[in-house]
Every structure is written in structure tokens, then in C-alpha cells.
Amino acid sequence: MTEPLLKVDQLVKHFPITGGVLGRVVDKVHAVDGVSFELDAGQTLGVVGESGCGKSTTGRCILRLIEPTSGEVWFEGKNVTAMGKTELRGMARDMQIIFQDPYASLNPRMTVGAIVGEALIIHKLTKTASQYQDRIVELLETVGLSADQMRRYPHEFSGGQRQRIGIARALAVSPKLVVCDEAVSALDVSIQAQVINLLEDLQDKFNLTYLFIAHDLSVVEHISDRVAVMYLGRIVEIASARDLYTTPLHPYTEALLSAMPVPDPQLKRKRIMLQGDVPSPIKPPPGCHFHTRCPLARKECSVESPPLKQSSEGHWVACHLRT
Ligand code: SF4
Numbered sequence: 001m002t003e004p005l006l007k008v009d010q011l012v013k014h015f016p017i018t019g020g021v022l023g024r025v026v027d028k029v030h031a032v033d034g035v036s037f038e039l040d041a042g043q044t045l046g047v048v049g050e051s052g053c054g055k056s057t058t059g060r061c062i063l064r065l066i067e068p069t070s071g072e073v074w075f076e077g078k079n080v081t082a083m084g085k086t087e088l089r090g091m092a093r094d095m096q097i098i099f100q101d102p103y104a105s106l107n108p109r110m111t112v113g114a115i116v117g118e119a120l121i122i123h124k125l126t127k128t129a130s131q132y133q134d135r136i137v138e139l140l141e142t143v144g145l146s147a148d149q150m151r152r153y154p155h156e157f158s159g160g161q162r163q164r165i166g167i168a169r170a171l172a173v174s175p176k177l178v179v180c181d182e183a184v185s186a187l188d189v190s191i192q193a194q195v196i197n198l199l200e201d202l203q204d205k206f207n208l209t210y211l212f213i214a215h216d217l218s219v220v221e222h223i224s225d226r227v228a229v230m231y232l233g234r235i236v237e238i239a240s241a242r243d244l245y246t247t248p249l250h251p252y253t254e255a256l257l258s259a260m261p262v263p264d265p266q267l268k269r270k271r272i273m274l275q276g277d278v279p280s281p282i283k284p285p286p287g288c289h290f291h292t293r294c295p296l297a298r299k300e301c302s303v304e305s306p307p308l309k310q311s312s313e314g315h316w317v318a319c320h321l322r323t
Contacts, residue, residue: 003077004038005209006062006177011035011071013057017282030281031057033233034071036308039226041176044203044210046220046241048256049230050278055213058230059179062211063095064088075177093123096170100182102162106154112165113150116140119172139168144198160191167198171206179211184219196223217253218260221245226314229253232281232289235308239315249317251294288320296321 013032032054061068073080099105126132143164184192228238237250255272291301
């Protein structure tokens with residue numbers, strides 16, 4: 001068996017909350033609470049859940065943009081969580097991120113050429129000025145922009161074009177893993193589809209591996225090989241995209257799927273309305289975090305936390321009733 005490109009093992013991130021005149025730690029936000037998964041090269045894992053479920057924090061901890069509280073991240077057999085600054089800087093070329101808001105993440109005072117070319121300079125990837133220019137043009141054309149746009153500024157582009165600039169910037173260092181952190185969430189549905197198609201083409205061309213984070217199951221359906229559903233810092237279900245969309249096991253996944261638009265108007269899907277809001281990650285409910293909203297909850301659910309168990313080949317679920 002080949003080793004996965006990325007292995008995340010019991011990742012935890014708790015953000016301390018300080019208070020009082022002495023600024024002591026009085027509580028903590030349980031953003032990520034023991035997340036584990038593997039991702040093979042050239043594959044896409046979609047990570048889905050409501051806002052505050054810990055999916056973006058998980059992505060950022062993997063890249064060490066945020067320091068995890070505990071747990072391990074392994075990339076190509078190397079322990080990323082144990083790396084010092086120098087080793088991490090070398091690793092940064094292999095792991096890139098595309099953010100949700102491309103406008104906020106693009107320096108408004110830099111031209112598009114300078115934004116895309118910045119990493120080429122930092123990592124000394126081109127030797128001459130003409131090589132540098134040629135590479136920028138190549139990157140812009142790869143993402144569907146043109147050479148004559150390199151002297152323009154981010155505000156002169158539409159949201160979809162700005163996301164293409166963000167993608168070109170990530171591609172500049174020829175990464176192996178790209179974390180797409182809500183990369184299409186802010187775009188109109190038709191533009192979303194164009195950017196997802198572009199990401200799929202780039203994956204084929206460069207054998208990219210994606211961790212594709214979104215709050216909506218419909219967004220990740222076509223791009224994902226596997227999908228993980230998160231709730232309050234934990235993975236509650238993970239399976240191949242086909243299994244997850246056709247035979248979901250966790251009541252939370254069922255509720256998310258029931259909210260997805262059905263393309264055929266003849267098909268009717270019964271909407272499962274969840275009661276209440278997502279509880280605070282400062283004091284997540286005991287036992288199964290989902291028990292306060294679960295239509296199937298029993299007494300034991302509020303006491304015992306269900307472990308993530310394999311139900312069938314590659315299909316894992318954390319629910320007392322569904323294994
Ligand atoms: Fe619902 Fe209980 Fe299953 Fe949690 S463990 S999802 S509360 S049935």
C-alpha cells in the first residue's frame with residue numbers, strides 16, 4: 001500500500017479565552033477536537049460543516065498557519081507538526097492555500113504580476129528577469145487570464161477573476177497540496193462552477209491534491225473523491241462522495257443533504273429541519289455534540305461520545321445508532 005500524501009492524526013486546536021485584570025485563561029474554544037483523516041496524492045477530500053465547526057481551523061493547522069494544540073500532521077511521511085521554522089519554510093512550497101475572500105488576501109497596492117510573481121522571488125524560482133516575466137504570463141494563462149492583465153490592480157477584476165489570481169499565486173510554487181478554504185463560497189453559483197471546473201482541470205494537469213473546505217454539501221459534490229462532515233470540531237462522518245450522497249448514515253449528514261437543491265423538479269426530498277442553533281464551541285454539549293439537535297437522540301447520546309467507527313469499506317460514522 002502506498003503512503004498517503006497527507007495524514008492528520010488526532011488534531012486538536014483549543015483557543016484560550018482570557019479574562020479578568022490579570023488576563024488569565026478562563027475558558028477555551030474547542031475549535032478542533034481530535035480530527036483524523038488521510039488524503040492520497042491526486043485526490044480531493046471535501047470538508048463540510050456549518051460555520052464554526054472547525055473546518056477552516058483544521059486547514060490552517062495542517063499548514064501551521066495556526067499552531068495546533070496537539071495531534072500530528074504528516075506530509076509525505078514527514079511530521080509537519082514537529083518541524084522547526086527553516087524546515088517549515090521549505091515545506092511551504094509543497095502546501096498552499098486559497099482563501100475565501102480573494103480581495104482581502106490580495107495586496108491592493110501590488111499589480112497582479114507582482115502578486116503572482118512574489119513567491120517566485122521568495123523561493124528563487126526564476127533566474128533572469130525574462131524568465132520571471134514569462135513564468136507570470138504562463139501562470140496567468142493557466143488560470144484563464146491574459147498577459148496584458150499583469151499590470152492591473154486587484155480592484156480592476158471581478159470576484160471570479162480575483163479568485164483566479166489567488167489560484168495563480170498558489171500555483172507559482174508548484175505545490176502538491178492545496179487547501180481551498182471556502183475558495184468559491186463568496187462567488188455566484190455560475191462563477192462557482194467555472195472556478196470548480198478550473199480547479200478540476202488544474203488537478204488533472206498538475207496532479208494536485210485538494211483539501212476542499214465548504215459549508216455546503218452541494219459545492220463539494222462534484223470535485224470530491226471523499227467527503228468529511230464536521231460538527232463542533234469533530235468529524236461525524238467520512239466516506240467516498242458516492243456513498244455519502246447516496247447512503248448517508250449520520251443524522252446530521254442526512255439533514256445537510258435534505259437541504260440540498262434537487263435538480264429534477266419531479267423528485268421531492270423531505271427537508272429535515274434541525275431544531276436550534278449550533279451550540280457554542282466554548283461549552284460543547286457532553287456526549288454526542290449533536291444530541292441537542294438530533295431528531296434520533298436517546299438518553300445515552302448525552303452521556304457517551306460515539307467514536308468514529310467503520311460501517312462499511314471506507315465509510316466511517318460517529319453515531320450510537322448507525323454503526
Ligand atoms: Fe443522534 Fe445519538 Fe447518533 Fe448523536 S449518537 S447522532 S445524538 S442518535
